[in-house]
Amino acid sequence: xxxxxxxxxxxxxxxxxxxxxxxxxxxxxxxxxxxxxxxxxxxxxxxxxxxxxxxxxxxxxxxxxxxxxxxxxxxxxxxxxxxxxxxxxxxxxxxxxxxxxxxxxxxxxxxxxxxxxxxxxxxxxxxxxxxxxxxxxxxxxxxxxxxxxxxxxxxxxxxxxxxxxxxxxxxxxxxxxxxxxxxxxxxxxxxxxxxxxxxxxxxxxxxxxxxxxxxxxxxxxxxxxxxxxxxxxxxxxxxxxxxxxxxxxxxxxxxxxxxxxxxxxxxxxxxxxxxxxxxxxxxxxxxxxxxxxxxxxxxxxxxxxxxxxxxxxxxxxxxxxxxxxxxxxxxxxxxxxxxxxxxxxxxxxxxxxxxxxxxxxxxxxxxxx
Amino acid sequence: xxxxxxxxxxxxxxxxxxxxxxxxxxxxxxxxxxxxxxxxxxxxxxxxxxxxxxxxxxxxxxxxxxxxxxxxxxxxxxxxxxxxxxxxxxxxxxxxxxxxxxxxxxxxxxxxxxxxxxxxxxxxxxxxxxxxxxxxxxxxxxxxxxxxxxxxxxxxxxxxxxxxxxxxxxxxxxxxxxxxxxx
Numbered sequence: 001x002x003x004x005x006x007x008x009x010x011x012x013x014x015x016x017x018x019x020x021x022x023x024x025x026x027x028x029x030x031x032x033x034x035x036x037x038x039x040x041x042x043x044x045x046x047x048x049x050x051x052x053x054x055x056x057x058x059x060x061x062x063x064x065x066x067x068x069x070x071x072x073x074x075x076x077x078x079x080x081x082x083x084x085x086x087x088x089x090x091x092x093x094x095x096x097x098x099x100x101x102x103x104x105x106x107x108x109x110x111x112x113x114x115x116x117x118x119x120x121x122x123x124x125x126x127x128x129x130x131x132x133x134x135x136x137x138x139x140x141x142x143x144x145x146x147x148x149x150x151x152x153x154x155x156x157x158x159x160x161x162x163x164x165x166x167x168x169x170x171x172x173x174x175x176x177x178x179x180x181x182x183x184x185x186x187x188x189x190x191x192x193x194x195x196x197x198x199x200x201x202x203x204x205x206x207x208x209x210x211x212x213x214x215x216x217x218x219x220x221x222x223x224x225x226x227x228x229x230x231x232x233x234x235x236x237x238x239x240x241x242x243x244x245x246x247x248x249x250x251x252x253x254x255x256x257x258x259x260x261x262x263x264x265x266x267x268x269x270x271x272x273x274x275x276x277x278x279x280x281x282x283x284x285x286x287x288x289x290x291x292x293x294x295x296x297x298x299x300x301x302x303x304x305x306x307x308x309x310x311x312x313x314x315x316x317x318x319x320x321x322x323x324x325x326x327x328x329x330x331x332x333x334x335x336x337x338x339x340x341x342x343x344x345x346x347x348x349x350x351x352x353x354x355x356x357x358x359x360x361x362x363x364x365x366x367x368x369x
Numbered sequence: 370x371x372x373x374x375x376x377x378x379x380x381x382x383x384x385x386x387x388x389x390x391x392x393x394x395x396x397x398x399x400x401x402x403x404x405x406x407x408x409x410x411x412x413x414x415x416x417x418x419x420x421x422x423x424x425x426x427x428x429x430x431x432x433x434x435x436x437x438x439x440x441x442x443x444x445x446x447x448x449x450x451x452x453x454x455x456x457x458x459x460x461x462x463x464x465x466x467x468x469x470x471x472x473x474x475x476x477x478x479x480x481x482x483x484x485x486x487x488x489x490x491x492x493x494x495x496x497x498x499x500x501x502x503x504x505x506x507x508x509x510x511x512x513x514x515x516x517x518x519x520x521x522x523x524x525x526x527x528x529x530x531x532x533x534x535x536x537x538x539x540x541x542x543x544x545x546x547x548x549x550x551x552x
Contacts, residue, residue: 007385008473012464015381021459022414072473079467086459125512321464361395 006069009076012301013321019291020299066227070288070303071281073320077301078277081323086273087266091129091354094267094363096354098124098139101293102347117153118143126359129187133169134359138162195271197278204258204279205251214248217283249308252283256305259283260314263325266353273323292317294327295349306333312345325350372417372430380430381410386477388438393478395442398486399471402478404451406462407437411455483541490540494533501529502537 007015103119118241123137141161144150154160185193194200200217205211236302259276262268268276280286285305292302292315300317306315315329327349334341372380385406392402413434420442422429444452456462477482489500497519504515516526 006473007389008403008466008470010384010403010464010466010470011406014461015378017463018381018407019374019378021461022377025414025459027376063386075469076464079469153508172533182470290382300440353436369431 006072009072009079010199012072013076013080016291016320017300023299025163031098034074040283056173059303072284073301074277074281074286074303075346076320077318077323078274080319080321081277082270082273085269085272086270086324087185087355088269089128089267092131094126094128094131094340094356094359096124096126096352096356097266097350098122098352099350101349102295102344117145117149126356134166134355135169135302136164136166138164146265174251184225190272191269193269193272195269195275197275197282199281200254200272200275200279204255211251214251216250218284248284252285253307253309255279255304256314257284257307260316263316264328264350289315295347296324296327296351298349300326300346308333308348372413372420374414376430377410377414377417380413380423384431384434385410389429389435389474390478391435391438392442393474393480394483396445397480397484398473399478400403401445402474403463403470404453405438405441405445407461408452408454408456409434409441411461412437412441415455415458422451441507469522487537490537493538493540498529498533498536501526502533505530506513506534514534 002051050237057101058224087095098123100120103121104117119142120140120184121137122140123135125133125135142153144153193203202212205215230303260281262276263273280303287304289302289304291299293299294317298317298319300319302315302317304316305314311332313331315331316325317329318325319328328346329344330346330349332341332343332345352362356362388409388486389402389404391398392405396402396405416437420430420433422433441452494502500519501533502514504510504518505512510518512526512530516523519526521529
């Protein structure tokens with residue numbers, strides 16, 4: 001049973017801290033008790049593991065997604081984002097990102113497309129406005145659903161674990177989906193972005209009258225202080241009957257997807273990052289799905305958005321206490337491009353981010369944004 | 370059957386709002402209520418082995434949790450400070466409360482309304498009744514002490530306190546979030 005009311009942000013972030021502390025305490029207690037573990041206990045653990053594996057096999061990795069309002073946790077993250085340092089390199093410096101991802105690979109046969117392998121890949125990326133970009137990826141492991149899949153994979157196009165590739169790309173601008181042309185902003189434009197969630201949403205949706213009218217109809221949006229333009233547009237649309245033709249889902253999807261992309265950009269001023277968390281709290285359909293571990297095993301709060309247009313569920317795992325985005329997943333909700341419901345099409349954990357002067361891997365450092 | 374971390378997390382999600390109201394209505398202080406919620410859940414984890422109900426039955430776990438909550442509240446009223454023993458054992462410290470936190474607690478628990486109602490109630494009673502109430506309820510004096518300090522008989526002291534409480538109850542009974550387990 002999930003709470004029907006929004007707790008104050010301080011108690012939302014406390015939930016995360018409590019969950020972490022309890023896990024640590026339980027694992028310590030478990031470690032102390034290990035030498036006395038009896039054969040029966042070992043058998044119990046084994047049976048539980050088998051049951052979990054059987055469950056995962058039966059559900060194909062799909063998770064229960066009972067959900068509640070995401071607003072309190074997003075507000076907590078918004079407050080934390082204001083305290084977190086921002087990574088804003090000079091134009092001749094690089095932003096470095098390391099991520100680990102699990103990518104399913106399908107294989108076409110005459111009958112159908114089926115899931116045959118899952119690659120686990122670690123990727124290092126460097127971006128510099130003046131000096132271009134570099135990406136290095138290495139396959140850590142490949143898992144197969146069956147020996148036949150493994151054989152087919154190797155005979156056709158599969159890459160073995162350890163295989164690496166690198167790719168040099170052109171110099172990017174700061175790529176943020178907030179009202180820039182094709183998402184690209186200059187550094188000056190990036191620094192001039194507002195922190196107000198309503199303004200960010202207006203810019204993200206491009207400022208069309210229909211989009212603004214939809215925004216104005218959102219409870220969280222009108223509860224604040226909408227801009228004069230928004231108020232005027234909404235009043236005009238109401239009087240003339242020109243309200244958005246759809247139910248707003250397309251706008252919600254656009255806003256969520258854009259913000260999801262923006263969070264992957266590390267070059268966001270703190271107030272913009274904070275504003276984006278608040279903007280997420282306004283978007284209808286964004287729900288809290290509970291505490292989840294990311295691909296790297298870190299515990300965070302998960303918010304979800306069901307993208308019914310593409311039959312996938314977008315999931316973001318973040319730490320409300322620091323505002324760090326830990327990971328992202330995109331999971332099929334129905335049979336989709338050859339993958340059964342519950343298959344993670346994308347499962348990424350963001351491990352490290354830093355500003356570097358060259359394309360070298362920096363020493364391990366705490367994750368900041 | 371003992372509870373585990375997942376059970377406590379589930380309890381938190383389902384009962385933290387109710388517990389916050391429970392504490393806020395009784396202490397009328399947002400920060401104290403938040404601290405008491407935090408310590409109660411830390412205590413629940415610390416004493417999870419003592420739970421004797423059925424973990425899957427929410428009512429069993431809720432009754433046990435509210436037992437811990439009442440105990441914590443009693444300690445707070447006796448000592449004037451919130452105990453943090455279980456929080457310290459888990460190495461936990463809550464974040465500092467922001468304006469948004471205070472606003473949310475006030476909004477959730479209707480503390481402003483409650484304070485107003487109590488002020489109205491206090492204003493609606495006579496000074497002798499107010500004095501007797503303050504000595505008996507706020508200062509927790511015994512009835513013989515109240516009688517001695519006010520220069521009245523013990524029976525009169527009891528009558529004044531009883532009438533004052535009735536006035537106070539009347540002024541607060543219309544509030545939506547009046548105290549209760551499910552509040």
